Amino acid sequence: MKLFALLSLALGLWAAQASAANLVCYYDSASYIREGLGKLLTPDLEIALQFCSHLIYGYAGINPNTYQVQSLHEDLDVHKHQYSEVTALKRKYPHLKVLLSVGGDQDVDPEHPNKYLELLEGEKVKQTSFINSAYSLVRSYGFDGLDLSFQFPKNKPRKVHSDIGMVWKKFKKLFTGDFIVDEKSEQHKEEFTAFVRDVRNALRPDNMMLTLTVLPNVNSSWYFDVPALVGNLDFVTLAAFDFLTPERNPKEADYTAPLYELYDQSRLSHYNANYQIDYWLGQQCPANKINLGIAAYGRAWKLTTDSGLTGEPVVKETDGPAPAGMQSQQPGLLSWPEVCAKLPNPSNAYLKGADAPLRRVSDPTKRYGAYAFRPADGNGEHGMWVSYEDPDSAANKAAYVHSKNLGGLALFDLSYDDFRGLCTGDKFPILRAAKFRL
Numbered sequence: 365m366k367l368f369a370l371l372s373l374a375l376g377l378w379a380a381q382a383s384a385a386n387l388v389c390y391y392d393s394a395s396y397i398r399e400g401l402g403k404l405l406t407p408d409l410e411i412a413l414q415f416c417s418h419l420i421y422g423y424a425g426i427n428p429n430t431y432q433v434q435s436l437h438e439d440l441d442v443h444k445h446q447y448s449e450v451t452a453l454k455r456k457y458p459h460l461k462v463l464l465s466v467g468g469d470q471d472v473d474p475e476h477p478n479k480y481l482e483l484l485e486g487e488k489v490k491q492t493s494f495i496n497s498a499y500s501l502v503r504s505y506g507f508d509g510l511d512l513s514f515q516f517p518k519n520k521p522r523k524v525h526s527d528i529g530m531v532w533k534k535f536k537k538l539f540t541g542d543f544i545v546d547e548k549s550e551q552h553k554e555e556f557t558a559f560v561r562d563v564r565n566a567l568r569p570d571n572m573m574l575t576l577t578v579l580p581n582v583n584s585s586w587y588f589d590v591p592a593l594v595g596n597l598d599f600v601t602l603a604a605f606d607f608l609t610p611e612r613n614p615k616e617a618d619y620t621a622p623l624y625e626l627y628d629q630s631r632l633s634h635y636n637a638n639y640q641i642d643y644w645l646g647q648q649c650p651a652n653k654i655n656l657g658i659a660a661y662g663r664a665w666k667l668t669t670d671s672g673l674t675g676e677p678v679v680k681e682t683d684g685p686a687p688a689g690m691q692s693q694q695p696g697l698l699s700w701p702e703v704c705a706k707l708p709n710p711s712n713a714y715l716k717g718a719d720a721p722l723r724r725v726s727d728p729t730k731r732y733g734a735y736a737f738r739p740a741d742g743n744g745e746h747g748m749w750v751s752y753e754d755p756d757s758a759a760n761k762a763a764y765v766h767s768k769n770l771g772g773l774a775l776f777d778l779s780y781d782d783f784r785g786l787c788t789g790d791k792f793p794i795l796r797a798a799k800f801r802l
């Protein structure tokens with residue numbers, strides 16, 4: 365009897381713990397206005413919600429003149445009622461929290477590339493304008509809070525150089541500091557801490573949430589005073605992917621989101637998820653406030669005849685982004701169903717050229733992730749190398765989250781998962797795989 369009671373207590377605790385983990389789902393409403401199979405409508409979105417603890421609705425931006433927060437797709441978000449339609453889904457999924465996110469690398473404004481920094485540097489009136497408008501958007505459309513996917517300057521991409529030049533370059537870097545992207549990062553760090561405190565104070569009376577998304581390649585050491593910041597955040601999500609991309613690193617291909625460091629060649633020690641997580645843990649951020657962010661898409665490079673035949677990363681002499689996928693319509697980016705369709709299957713086994721299947725190379729060590737490739741042909745054409753997350757590797761990262769008692773896992777974003785079930789028939793297979801291992 366006693367044993368049974370203990371056992372059920374343990375099971376109960378286990379279940380409570382299992383269900384306590386966050387599964388944070390990013391939703392970019394711009395996926396609603398895509399053409400073709402990549403178009404994600406509200407009924408598709410709804411299927412995911414049974415798995416998500418939080419939905420991060422992206423993206424709002426900053427008006428460069430008034431510093432007010434505003435929708436980047438007014439037609440859709442406001443006039444077609446997508447804001448209210450999505451927050452209304454909370455009635456059906458009462459466990460779900462829906463947050464409005466600002467930035468997310470989607471607020472691209474060539475005429476005001478530094479507006480996020482200007483907001484921090486500026487007079488208080490700019491920040492007040494941001495805070496009041498954010499509050500009223502969140503409030504009037506029924507969001508549970510605000511997420512700051514704050515667009516800080518990104519790390520410079522690592523340079524490609526010959527092995528001989530390598531040592532000298534490393535040495536020189538120490539003195540020239542050519543990795544510095546922001547001379548005033550210390551100041552911005554302080555200003556951001558104060559800014560977050562003010563946003564928090566504005567949201568507190570209504571018990572609204574405030575979260576932070578650290579975008580890919582934003583250096584946490586430069587911009588976040590973690591001990592001073594975390595008390596004002598409900599959680600922080602580290603977008604630990606896109607460490608290399610074909611846009612940033614056109615000449616070399618490598619794992620885009622390795623879990624651990626691969627000790628060889630010219631890799632930088634902070635370009636892996638574990639380093640980023642450990643950095644935040646080391647700065648006294650409670651583990652349960654950290655979510656590990658993973659991408660549901662792969663990054664694809666064009667291979668040349670000089671890239672060789674083995675596919676083994678780091679792959680040299682690549683030629684920038686591979687052609688865009690039919691659905692995602694972005695060069696060098698393939699959604700998971702697009703990657704899946706290129707892996708060997710009965711319907712592509714005999715196809716040639718640009719339709720020939722890629723060779724899949726899985727990762728039995730579970731440390732770096734999978735990749736797939738097709739060497740360039742005799743004419744130097746149709747070469748492709750893609751690093752991607754699949755349901756297995758997502759489950760593996762969920763297991764990592766679990767073993768480190770982190771807050772949870774976050775998926776970027778729902779529209780790149782296989783929401784139609786084209787790959788195996790399962791809808792949202794990456795999301796599901798993550799959920800069942802958390």
Ligand SMILES: *[C@@H]1O[C@H](CO)[C@@H](O)[C@H](O)[C@H]1NC(C)=O
Pocket residue numbers: 543583584585586634640643
């Ligand atoms: C920030 O950049 C520096 C210099 O490149 C690097 O040493 C450090 O590890 C980076 N911090 C994080 C958290 O990635």
